Amino acid sequence: xxxKELSQLYWLNREIAEEKRRLAELEAAASGCTAKITGLPHVxxxxxxxxxxxxxxxxxxxxxxxxxxxxIAEYNRLNRFIASVDDAQMRVILSLRYVKGLSxxxxxxxxxxxxxxxxxxxxxxxLRKSEDAENAEPQAV
Numbered sequence: 586x587x588x589k590e591l592s593q594l595y596w597l598n599r600e601i602a603e604e605k606r607r608l609a610e611l612e613a614a615a616s617g618c619t620a621k622i623t624g625l626p627h628v629x630x631x632x633x634x635x636x637x638x639x640x641x642x643x644x645x646x647x648x649x650x651x652x653x654x655x656x657i658a659e660y661n662r663l664n665r666f667i668a669s670v671d672d673a674q675m676r677v678i679l680s681l682r683y684v685k686g687l688s689x690x691x692x693x694x695x696x697x698x699x700x701x702x703x704x705x706x707x708x709x710x711x712l713r714k715s716e717d718a719e720n721a722e723p724q725a726v
């Protein structure tokens with residue numbers, strides 16, 4: 586698995602947080618708590634503001650729900666991969682970094698190291714070995 590594949594859960598969760606922020610903004614506008622919604626065009630004149638906002642809110646809720654389902658699937662896929670790793674310390678490092686989303690310094694402290702370069706170096710070596718094993722040609726018998 587590549588670093589990009591491992592990072593997908595982190596980025597999906599960031600997307601979900603942003604979509605939830607937009608949903609809260611729409612709901613606040615619908616309840617009359619705010620007058621401005623970022624990213625929406627200004628429409629002069631009379632129109633069904635509440636009806637339009639209700640439709641946008643429903644679409645936004647659906648979008649958040651779909652991304653949450655994708656995040657759950659990605660979480661399960663990531664955990665299956667991590668569980669397949671033989672080295673227990675590497676499983677901990679991968680889980681802390683990619684499932685919990687900790688910084689390298691936080692990962693280092695969690696595994697009993699003071700220097701963030703230790704878990705990062707082990708991680709990079711692991712990924713290189715994994716990629717080399719994937720790219721190796723199967724030997725003919």
